[in-house]
Amino acid sequence: MSWFVYILKCADKSLYTGITTDCDRRLQQHNSGVGAKYTRCRLPVAMVYTENAESRSDASKREYQIKKLSRHQKLALISRL
Numbered sequence: 001m002s003w004f005v006y007i008l009k010c011a012d013k014s015l016y017t018g019i020t021t022d023c024d025r026r027l028q029q030h031n032s033g034v035g036a037k038y039t040r041c042r043l044p045v046a047m048v049y050t051e052n053a054e055s056r057s058d059a060s061k062r063e064y065q066i067k068k069l070s071r072h073q074k075l076a077l078i079s080r081l
Contacts, residue, residue, distance in 0.1 A: 003059035005066060007049035007078060010042035015074050017066045019059040023050055049078045 004023055008016040008030060016039055020026035027047050029035040039045050053059035066074065 003053040003056050005051045005053055005059050005062045006047055007066065007074065008039065008045040009048045010039060010045050012042050014042060015048075015071065016042075016045065017063055017074075019053070019056070019063050023047060 001021055003019060003021055005017065005019050006023055006026070008018070008027075010016060016030075016036065018026070018036065026035065027045070030039045030045050031043060033040050033043065035045075051062065053062055066077070069077070
């Protein structure tokens with residue numbers, strides 16, 4: 001099973017990072033209000049970055065690394081696409 005690390009841009013311009021096995025399904029969950037508690041009051045959200053990971057463990061480790069980045073560093077990561 002393939003895992004992905006993703007970054008969402010919320011309506012208030014904040015960034016949210018998470019992991020999933022299905023990016024389209026997860027984006028739909030976030031936008032329908034059944035995603036993360038953080039995004040529920042910041043709708044709509046748009047997926048602005050995805051990255052493949054070999055396993056759930058690798059995805060979680062990468063998610064943690066990205067969450068430690070500053071906003072400026074996250075925007076630089078997103079703009080590299």
